[in-house]
Amino acid sequence: MTATPSSIHSAAEQRLRALLEQGLPLTARPWQRLAEQCGLTEAEVLDCVARWQREGLIKRLGLVVRHRALGIAANAMVVWDVDDEAVGELGRQLADEPAVTLCYRRPRRPGWPYNLFCMIHGTRRAQVEAQLAEIVARQGLEAIPHCVLFSHRLYKQCGGRFTPEDTSHERRARHPL
Amino acid sequence: MVVLDALDRRLIDTYQRDLPLCERPFAAMAERLGVSEAAVLARLERLEAEGVLSRVGPVFDHARAGASLLAAVAVPDAERDAVAAVINACPGVNHNYAREDPAREQPYNLWFVMTAADEAALTARLEALEAELGQAVLCLPMLEAFHIDLSFSIPWHELEGA
Numbered sequence: 660m661t662a663t664p665s666s667i668h669s670a671a672e673q674r675l676r677a678l679l680e681q682g683l684p685l686t687a688r689p690w691q692r693l694a695e696q697c698g699l700t701e702a703e704v705l706d707c708v709a710r711w712q713r714e715g716l717i718k719r720l721g722l723v724v725r726h727r728a729l730g731i732a733a734n735a736m737v738v739w740d741v742d743d744e745a746v747g748e749l750g751r752q753l754a755d756e757p758a759v760t761l762c763y764r765r766p767r768r769p770g771w772p773y774n775l776f777c778m779i780h781g782t783r784r785a786q787v788e789a790q791l792a793e794i795v796a797r798q799g800l801e802a803i804p805h806c807v808l809f810s811h812r813l814y815k816q817c818g819g820r821f822t823p824e825d826t827s828h829e830r831r832a833r834h835p836l
Numbered sequence: 837m838v839v840l841d842a843l844d845r846r847l848i849d850t851y852q853r854d855l856p857l858c859e860r861p862f863a864a865m866a867e868r869l870g871v872s873e874a875a876v877l878a879r880l881e882r883l884e885a886e887g888v889l890s891r892v893g894p895v896f897d898h899a900r901a902g903a904s905l906l907a908a909v910a911v912p913d914a915e916r917d918a919v920a921a922v923i924n925a926c927p928g929v930n931h932n933y934a935r936e937d938p939a940r941e942q943p944y945n946l947w948f949v950m951t952a953a954d955e956a957a958l959t960a961r962l963e964a965l966e967a968e969l970g971q972a973v974l975c976l977p978m979l980e981a982f983h984i985d986l987s988f989s990i991p992w993h994e995l996e997g998a
Contacts, residue, residue, distance in 0.1 A: 721855040810933040
């Protein structure tokens with residue numbers, strides 16, 4: 660039995676959520692098209708999506724950009740080994756840095772001491788390195804062990820796939836980046 | 837490199853979030869931007885076809901939509917492409933990057949995100965992948981999010997100079 664997020668109230672809504680992983684059909688009335696595919700009315704689909712936005716299941720609704728295709732190709736994952744008592748505060752400080760696009764806490768593992776992650780996206784590697792150096796200086800982080808992992812090859816990038824058994828077909832397969 | 841004109845940029849600048857939630861969203865966008873609905877649809881189709889947009893639609897909260905985690909493996913450079921192909925073929929893998937510590941102090945060089953409907957399904961997918969790879973995977977689930985938002989403003993001026 661598959662657990663269902665509390666915001667999803669019916670099998671039809673579950674179908675709608677799965678269809679939305681692929682994005683909206685680019686047609687004048689996309690919600691009507693989706694409604695037909697999942698057995699709801701257009702009004703029910705609009706109400707449902709509005710509720711998912713209110714409840715936080717949907718974080719944003721809009722154009723999902725592939726930054727690398729635009730030339731924003733320098734993408735650094737900076738990992739920090741921070742005292743457990745200090746990790747929350749530093750996480751919030753880094754989250755407030757304009758250059759930081761993602762910031763979260765993850766567990767340490769044997770051979771992997773880093774418990775705080777942040778990402779910095781930029782057009783050039785030197786620029787991202789300079790932004791990181793500024794953050795380190797401004798926040799006084801010189802003494803905190805950290806490591807910078809730049810991505811140098813993208814093998815795959817698409818939205819999350821939460822549908823059981825992967826029944827959704829990948830219509831973006833024409834862009835195997 | 838894809839060349840984007842002023843309308844493409846305005847679409848991206850205005851609608852990375854807050855796409856109008858109404859029966860004819862593209863008509864509402866067109867009205868605000870002073871163009872036709874057909875023009876907006878044609879642009880979005882082209883931007884998707886060129887790979888600039890992954891999609892137009894919702895971004896789900898991974899923690900609420902199901903289970904997900906960041907994972908990594910350490911593989912010799914010569915085997916990296918082949919291992920990446922195995923990982924890409926694994927159900928639920930939605931990101932997969934080669935990343936490296938230039939100092940080589942830590943060995944993990946292939947990083948991917950795996951999602952599933954729930955924790956049990958995620959564990960099953962991971963175990964299947966570990967069996968196929970013949971090695972353990974470094975599993976780093978998110979414990980606390982301080983900031984997750986990739987809808988930052990695109991620095992068009994920097995891209996022109998790049």
